[in-house]
Amino acid sequence: MQTHNERFRGCLIGGAIGDALGWPVEFLRLDEIKRKYGPQGITNLVKGRTNLVEITDDTQMTIFTAEGILRAESRGNNKGIVHIPSVVHRSYLRWLDTQGVSTEVEKDGWIHSIEGLHTRRAPGNTCLDALMSGKMGTMEEPLNYSKGCGGVMRTSPIGLVYKKEEAFMLGCESASITHGHPSGYFSAGVLSYIIAGIVEGFDLQTAVEQSLGELKLYPNSDECSVLIEKAITLTKSDTPDIQAIESLGEGWVGEEALAISIYCALKYQDNFEKALIIAVNHNGDSDSTGAITGNILGAYLGINSIPEKWVREVELSVELTQxxxxxxxxxxxxxxxHQKYPGW
Incomplete structure (x- = not known):
């Protein structure tokens, strides 16, 4: 039985490792990956131009989601009232500031002061444009009709803190700040729900199936739910992994990134390393599918099931642990x- 500390560390650091494993091959086709790294593809963490095993915007924004939650809890406990998505939005504006876009949001707290976050690692244009708009997107009043995976790849911390149904809605609301298509935010709600289910002690299969049941309660969720069902079915078939992933998409959009990650996590739920290697060696958005798979299995298996070398090598490992x-x-x-997580 994993402790909360083991699950929470596993979720954040596991996601960062998946992100870092997929980052060098994000924009390569599978045949290019194999030519560069061998017939098995990329199988180990590699250092980037900064001589670090680099995380990307996926982990950066996950960190700021976590900060937003903790600042919201500070405000709620101190002032008695809080709108959590609004606080998370302000944390995303702090992330935007680390990307070299000046914002008027408060720069207090310890997360913004982490020097390693002040670097661009291929941030998504949808996130940048939405946050620079001066408005906060919602499901009811979307800023765009994007369903890119930039919404789902950052919402795992919500599932660590909140119960399943609340986590689902907060995941949707947090993603809709920047992504206005239902599949862009429903995929985020499902990921948050799965993580919450794991934290509550459900096995992975049950957590996934329950998240699907929650998703189907909402209109306009068919696109997302159909692909998740397909991923679940594929895990029980003899379809080779590469073909299974290809049939689910490339992961550039929310429902595809989530479905690929669910497939990898369920298929190799007892082997963190194997699941991540499968999750990043394909034609699509390797760092995001790696990150989401790492979030899920890291939470499920705990930090002690992740190769110690990977935990030690990945960028910001110490900060993610804290x-x-x-x-x-x-x-x-x-x-x-209160100095670390001030409530505005």
Missing amino acids: LADDLVKTYEDSEGW
């Missing part, structure tokens, strides 16, 4: 906590 432990606490009434 953030995960803070998410376990959720709130602490101390001066140090």
